Amino acid sequence: MGKRTIVPFGPQHPVLPEPIHLDLVLEDEKVIEAIPSIGFVHRGLESLISKRDFNDYLYVIERTCGICSFMHGMGYCEAVERIFDVEIPDRAKYLRTIWCEMSRLHSHLLWLGLLADAFGFEALFYQCWRMREKILDMFEASTGGRVIFSVNKVGGVLKDMDSAMLKGFVAEFDSMEADVRKLTKVFLKDYTVKSRLKDVGILTKEEAIQLGAVGPMMRASGIELDTRRLGYCAYGDLDFDIITSNDCDSFGRCKVRIEEIFQSFSLIRQAVDKIPEGNIVVPVKGNPDGEAFVRVEQPRGEAIYYVKANGTKFLDRARVRTPTFTNLSPLIKILQGCDYADVPLLILTIDPCISCTER
């Protein structure tokens, strides 16, 4: 047994902008144990519920995260709508689905870029982000924002997309899909990339269940579970398979996310084909009373929204359980026994969003 050393990692690290701190117990170059600590970017967004009424709180909760901001807003709205027991118009459901899948696309492309950056492939990193840029432009054209979209509302959505805009988007996605397919071949086929990802960070199916992994992290360990199957928004009307991989390693996680990109293209196409005409919002009157629990599949995994109302316009509680938080335990597991050089890469494979986790 070699000499043990403790190396602090983060919260500021050149590879990883996410503010997570790890105490890495090393034995030579091997990580024996990783002790995480978070709490560097806590902003107290959940406590703002006592200061803002339930309609205005939407603008607070969607600022939980800069990547899944749409889904945070949507999950909260779905929870409040469930308390009111209102059914939002079908068109609004489809619009939400399209924006959700666009969020997934840009999140996964961002992640692929960050992964390339983590294993030192700068050129690939910029290629991925170049693709992502087009999606951000589409978001800006349709919602008015590139990061925070502010199009959700309790009872529907605030902005509509006309058929010309939707057709334009589909045409753009068609051309983008070919480019992304060409680009992702590098991730799946390249020898150097494979050597960094294959058999690194093994998380077996049993461990994934035991430690409560969610999202692509879980699906890459061969568990077939996707919250979208619950049929929220318009997912019930759309045809899609759950993408899994039995690789159980970093390569598997990369593969699952790449395939989810193509699945998102297909889901957007289906949604644009099926989108009905009609209203995009229903009026919601009065104050909510009761509680609701909503599960939403974010790009990083399953997020849970819990909202408790007391009959006034101020809610008692709005709680989010973010996917990154649940994925931290599997992360600690996969860090045990890994090489020191693989630590940033392994942290990235859970697609961490510490700002989400701490709110």
Next chain:
Amino acid sequence: MLKIMSFASHALSNLFHKPVTRNYPFVERKYPERTRGHIDINVDDCLFCGICAKKCPSDAITVDRASKTWSIDRMGCVQCENCVNSCPKSCLTMANTYSAPDTKAIVDTFQGKVEETSNAGGKIVFSAEGCVYCGLCAKKCPANAITVDRASKTWTINEEECAKCGACVAACPKKCLSQESGEAAKATAGGEVKNDLDVCVFCGLCARKCPQEAITVDRASKTWTINKDECVSCGACVDGCPKKCLTME
């Protein structure tokens, strides 16, 4: 060999590709129509009701009803468009260009029209039914635009002189004078909403128009109640009333 040259085609195509980036600052970015850049206000239409300030999640807006000023902390604004969506007078708009950057916080203040008796009100409408030709309206008129002759039972108004201030409407003991809606609320904004229950048909339009949900109307029991704590005196109910039974004092 192919396994390690998988990126070569990208590298080669990038060599012969036009740059993806714009040649900033020589080529400026064209923002889409919907871009949420900065808030603009048409301050002449503003009632200074303060709903925008209440709705603003980052408390960037300050409204002073007394001095009729509306100000926004440009750096504090998070461009959520909530104020634009909740403005009862639609005087706020979102422009698609960003406000200029600065090292200090920029607070833009807009000054509304101060004079109370500007031509902000609507046309005075006279109803001969109920008029007792007492002449109070003529006495109250600051512009001396009204002439009342009790003997011949005539009521005339000089439209050119009339300042549309609404003083005659307020003075009329028989409530036979009214001011046309729309613009009327502006002149009277800022006060308490009163309902003439004799005229009211309890249709509930005012409750629907109220941005603060401060009004409750029950047609069955013929009750009309207003939550004064919630009311922001925006005048949206007065504008929406088909019977003109709502007034602002």
